[in-house]
Amino acid sequence: MDFEIFTLAATMCREYMEADESKQPERKTLDDRNRMTDLERLRHSCAHVMATAILRLWPDAQFAAGPPVENGFYYDVELQHRISPEDFPAIEAEMKQEIKANRLFEKVVVPREQGLKDSESGRLGGLSERPGNPSKFKLGNLADIPEGEPITYFKSGDFIDLCAGPHVMRTGNIGAYKLTSVASAYYKGDENNPQLQRIYGTAFKNKTELEAYFNMLEEAKRRDHRKIGQEMGLYTIDADFTGPGLPLWLPKGGAIVEELEKLAKETEFLAGYVRVKTPHIAKEVMYKTSGHLPYYAESMFPAMRLPIENEAVVQARIRDIQKNEDRFMDEVPQNSEQFEAFIRDRRSTFTREHKELRQLEAGLEAGELYYLKAMNCPHHHRIFAAEPRSYRDLPLRLAEYGTCYRYEQSGELFGLMRVRSLNMNDSHIYCTPEQFAQEFNAVNEMYLKYFKIFGIEKYVMRFSTHVKEGLGKKYVNEPELWIQTENMVRDVLKTSGINFVEVANEAAFYGPKIDVQVWSVIGREFTLATNQVDFAVPRKFGLVYRDRDNTEKTPLCIHRAPLGTHERFIGFLIEHYAGNFPLWLAPEQVRVLTIGEDEPLVNYAKAIVQELRANMVRAEGDYSNDKINGKIQQAELAKVHTMLVIGPRDMAANAVSVRVHGKGSLGAKPKAEVVADILAAVRERRA
């Protein structure tokens, strides 16, 4: 392996990490703030009202920052008393008084000295001066305001706050509000700063909108993939024995996994992909080359140490070479003429042996460590490297449902959405620059095809690009390649009419990337997958193809995973469909329910189940002696897609009575017709 390239990559990686750590959040300009939407204004004003209410109850409270956020607002407060949801009614009651008083939000521009004075006296973020209790966080905020920018207060009743606004006219404009939760946060997001209590709330123009918001939350709760996953028996997380973040797919969830893989395999086959299969572990050198180690070691499972098979032989050879080197040093002549002849004579042997020594030593040290893979790309790169490649072999599209392991922090784990073992719908497309646009476009088309199948109507592709200043630091220093690949990506996105936004300075280290965000039917946002253009790592792995002109060139690599991971994608689908999967995905597609348990009737039902199963339909039979209403209830609660109710009347007519989950009874139909329709719906993956 090429040590220089590795060293270079390591250096760049380190620089990237350091650059990332020191990244300061950019300060919002006053212009940005004035672009606040009406709703944000209202929520920010509500934060002031909440602060006023908290001060009425606990006058010594110290406030830090209280911005509007996506679904409401918060205010960070330092207070001896630990605020809990039990305190919310009291705070809300005080807020009600403030809003009823309909106080004016008055803006006052003050000189900096005034700001300092009012911070010292505790007046800022307070209802009155508080001797001995200065507004320390406001003082800190004041220091962040650049010279020349005006310093403004907003005053509503007794409450005066250091604040750039903007606000609504009067507290009475706040139509409907509610406190929602309390969390902890560090002042200015820095863990070296004091920890504050963050009180979250939300506010709307009127009660109707507030209620609609809470109804949406309720609906989201009903659809929560953890709840439905439990109820439907899709997966379980056995924290005690298997481990946290390591989901076990139960048979019903396994059925969904299988269907998704089938879909991916068919789609990818038709798109000219070839399937590969790679192990779950690899030697340390793999991840040193890829750049994961040591800088990403924290998000990988700790290494396992394997004994080196021929350690004794290796060590004997190392000793031999070391002896040779010692002898070489001893034999070096003092005389300069002889020295040159000596060097000429011995140089090639010495360098060969020295290189071997370094390799053996590295092998002793590195070869014994194995890591669980956090990504499939390195394995795929090695498959590319396994044979000499010609431009005629490209594009080479290696696809695999690969299982990766990432050691997410325990607090980050979340149902199926954030796990430690993940099955990726992964593929790496190696292509020439000339082929890039077409390949990238084909990937996008695959996304759109999937969106259609799953009824995903709202999506956006976030196209992240580099900025020149970051070259060689945050981004690999290849100015032309960046511009070239970004232009190619942008052109494809534009000409294909795909919905995308471009975000500067958020690209990956190795190349521009596209994050795909989708919205479920109830409007919850999910990040499904990341597409990445990679022009750096293939080079680190020394991947080349021989081009028409008989020179070796490094291929471009497109990293894509339209179905993301099984874990996250199925989590999304559960919430998207509320567990009511379309027939082709439904864990239990058909259940045949008999009215009574007469033998001929049960035999007729069993024959139908058999016929469906012979056609790979997941069909079950309920031949128990429960009442038919009871059986239907059971099947509906289990979200069985199609129920075939069979009584003596149906058997006599060689028919079945069809009932579809959520749609009710569809009446009796000829058996053959029903079976044919079920098979067609599955085959076509009907919504």
Next chain:
RNA sequence: GCCAGUUUAGCUCAGUGGUAGAGCAGCAGUUUUGUAAACUGCGGGUCGUCGGUUCAAAUCCGACAACUGGCUCCA
């Protein structure tokens, strides 16, 4: 990892220091059925784990674990 909350039967949950409960699910019977639950009975628990306080702990205290909300949003 940090802050907070939660953890009682397979599931959903009640139980504020004095004999561990309900519904559903499971099992055994009875019932013989036409589109969202027929009836009876039975089994099922070291109350997350470990330690402490107490005559007595599911209940009070502490540690740990798992789960959940938050930890990106900046006057």
